[in-house]
Amino acid sequence: MISKFLYDVLIGAPLTLGKEILEKIRDEVDKGRLTTEESIKERLQQLQLLLQDGELGMEEYEELEAKLIERLRAVREYQRGV
């Protein structure tokens, strides 16, 4: 899979690495797949790196960050039994 992906990247397939990660995060957020604090924090870090590397615009970053933080709070509340 990695091999194919590398090749796709190199022959100019539409997906760049950043876009691939972004799509994955967006999908996880939309489908409510992130259920642990750790996984949400990891995605936030990935987003911050993409922003830093210019692979993601501020507006899109903020939109995804807000969704992830909302999810993080829900997970924390659930853990506290609220």
Place this chain on the structure above:
Amino acid sequence: MGKKYIYGIIEEPQPRKFGFFGIGEVEVYTINYEKLAAIVSDTELQEVDPTRKNVLAHTTVQDRLLKEYDLLPMGFGIIANSEDEVRSLLVKNYDSLIRELKGLAGKIEGELKVFWDQEAMMRQLEGGNRELDRIKERIRTASSPVEAQSLLMQAGKLVERVVLDWKAKYAQRAYNTLKQFSVDARLNDPLGLKNILNASFLIDKSRESEFKDEIYKLDSQYQGKVNFKYVGPLAPYNFVKLKLEPVK
């Protein structure tokens, strides 16, 4: 007494207010015990959200402290219930904190990431790689999607071979060279497929410019095949060996 957000620990016997602000835009100050001081700001929160703004506030405080002190940095999000709890942390761990601070005295962390350059990789592959040309041609004339998929996999393996070669030739060599200009070094997990080196270096403050010069030299030697990204000086997160005794 309210909760305290902790940024790190320094050697400072006098209580200080720093005149700059931390998370929640409130003042950063010290809670002292003998020679040590925890750097804190007040908070009402039980937990701090790891938003970009908060993470930036945390690292900005640490960066500012680093200019003046040797800093034992705390990870993001550490909150103590009270001033007493912070002081107990210093009391309980006093000797080991002093030892750790001495070990890190005069040192900073530098973070280096090396990525292969996409255009350079394309040039490398197009420059007479007959095997790849053959596969490309076969993909064009493939009789079924399954066959095309299998050929793509083969092409990918060729690319992977070049990446591994560059990793050994450029990334590993850069790491070994730069290690000689540092006190300690460690490899971190790569970030994505293009990242062939992700390393942290513990560097003497006095040698940081020499270290950076070496990166420029490597960069010019590698002629654009890989891209270097250096961030520093940072608080030496990756070289803190201390495990704090819990207070509660």
